[in-house]
Amino acid sequence: MQNSLEIGGTPTIHKDRSPPSWKVFLILFIVLVGFLFISTFALAIWFGMEQNKSNENDICLTRICVEAANNLLKSIDETIDPCENFYQFTCGAWLKNRKIPVEDTSETTFKVVKTQLTNNIIDVLSSSTSTSIDESHAIINARRLYASCIDEEAIEMENVNVLLSFINTQLGGWAMLQGSKWNSSTFNILNQLLKLFEYKHSVIFNVDTVVDDQNSSANVIRIGQSDLILGIRSIYERESPITIAYRQCIHDIVLALTNDTSMINDDINAIFELEQRIAKYHWTIAEQMAHVDESIRTTLGNLSHTLDVNFDFVSFLRHAYGLANVSLMDEDIVFINEIDFIRNVSSIINHYSPRTLQNYLVWRFVVNRIDQMPKRFQMIKQNFLKVFTGSKSQQSRTIECATFVNTNMDFAVAKLYIQKYFDENARNQSMEMIVNIRNTFIDIVQQSSWMDPISKSKAIEKVHAMIEEIGYPDYLGNDNLTRLETDYAEYNFNSSLMSNDLIILRLNMKKNVQMLREPVDPRKWAVAPTIIDATYTPEYNRITFAAGVLQMPAYHKDAPKYLNYGGIGTIIGHEVTHGFDDFGRKFDKDGNRIPWWTDETIKKFNERKQCIIDQYDQYTVTLAGTKLKMNGSQTQGENIADIGGLKEAFFAYQNWVRQMGTEENKLPGLQKYTPEQLFFINFGYMWCSKVTDELTLSYILQDVHSLSQFRVLGPTSNFDEFDRVFGCKPGQGNSRVNKCSVW
Incomplete structure (x- = not known):
């Protein structure tokens, strides 16, 4: 019977075998190595789980972040190098998958917002409750005007x-x-x-x-x-x-x-x-x-x-x-x-x-x-518009009528809209952004190498004196209806749309004529709150942001700041800069058109302006096989504002990050992009647009704004920080070697 090492048995002793202590050591060593391997593997699994938890904590998973990420993911074309064509990078997939509606002449990223805004206006004009607002003379007549507009049967009967x-x-x-x-x-x-x-x-x-x-x-x-x-x-x-x-x-x-x-x-x-x-x-x-x-x-x-x-x-x-x-x-x-x-x-x-x-x-x-x-006349007009603008069909009657009432009774409509749909946080947060961006513009002025001290000082005074209006006039935000009732006291409508239209026309004339003897009120709104718009008024040195524009993709109170600064922040910067473009700069802090820059500063300003004019003169589009050049002189004021607005918003965002001491969480599915890159991406996404050839030609010939693609390419190609953020080298398609800039 052969002796062997068995559990419970006694080993046979031979002189030519290893001592028993070496064998025990070998067994213990094997056990120890196995234990360390299992422990290391378990630790790696635990560490990986914790790392994933940490990564999840770095991602913004709120409804707004998920919605924003979804929109950007459906818009970006990652086959395009952002350093070669940033507009195609941010909008390429969007442009490929979107079509211009048959009843319209364009499709934009703001179209969803505009549609929702119009639907909200339709809602407040169609429905009523028993509140004191609904019983006011102004609101009753706004709804009466809307009812006369959508009653197509009555329009046909009246002929x-x-x-x-x-x-x-x-x-x-x-x-x-x-x-x-x-x-x-x-x-x-x-x-x-x-x-x-x-x-x-x-x-x-x-x-x-x-x-x-x-x-x-x-x-x-x-x-x-x-x-x-x-x-x-x-x-x-x-x-x-x-x-x-x-x-x-x-x-x-x-x-x-x-x-x-x-x-x-x-x-x-x-x-x-x-x-x-x-x-x-x-x-x-x-x-x-x-x-x-x-x-x-x-x-x-x-x-x-x-x-x-x-x-x-x-x-x-x-x-x-x-x-x-x-x-x-x-x-x-x-x-x-x-x-x-x-x-x-x-x-x-x-x-x-x-x-x-x-x-x-x-x-x-x-x-x-x-x-x-009646409808037969509208169809004749539509046949003409099909050739003139490329619009193939009419808008729905409810949309046309909501727009008609909003144009002619804007503040009555706004009263209903802000009561039901507008978030007051938008005003407060936007004001904070305006303060940050204005301070950033002041820093840019102070650091400018081409302005003399006198012109710098007066420019800074003008920025401090700038009036800002956000959302809607203050009187619409309280329960006192006196101002609203006074403004619309003479609006008395009936069921005849044509009769109501004639009443509006005459009242509009009367308002404008009587302005001649009225005192000027720099805070009197001239922009309907319920539209998507922002303006600068040089005579009042005032920037105005309608409630309608304070929505995604430009703004949301719960969106990361890099999205808001890349959206409404660039719009704020744009309007601030208008006070210092080739036209706005001619008005002083009180809105008077008088010389307040030195001749030497004006000369240097014009040199910088010319660089921008020359740049935009080189942009072209092809329509029906014909290459058309842009008009840099015609659009130079808006181009100066676009370039300056992007810079001011970006530097203001950087200042905000420094004040907070930490960066915000990234968007889901877009973790590869830094917050600074997402700032620029949302800026580009905001301008995604498809327009009929007919309307594009009209824009080229008549609009003071550049086409959407050049509102993205122009500013980003002139910004050193864009190059840094995306690792671009001057000379690439989206990075100019000799950058143009006024501010």
């Missing part, structure tokens, strides 16, 4: 009776509807323009009341060119699908109003030729900006001598302001814009027959009433 009655009794009829029966002997162009002015229509010449830019405590009269239906003169210079569709629109509208077609074609050709002649002298936006310092300031007593035209502007102004019981004096200030247009057009209208002039003036009134007319 065009109210409109035709107005044309016949107030405008002397319409020659195109009456054919050879129209009597030209009663026509007087001054009287016709006065009647249109009474209903807030400034045709050919524009007349309104504005703040005196040299004395911001008073109002003055301003005259200049009116608008063109097709927007700009270049469209009138050659035959195109737009001009053909426009004449067809006139033809179809007139044909829907009369059976007398004996002179319709000749009449349409004549009024189109008149409009072409007027357009020939019409100033473009770029020309207006280039000659802004050439506007003329005179008095009513000297106006005839200053203009030296046949049209009696003095008599027109006296009668126009008399419509609202405002008597003019010879000493009243009159501000003249586009004086060459006024002189040339005053001359040419004398060469046209009363019939052509009357046809054109009445047409300009009728075309603006189409949305209040």
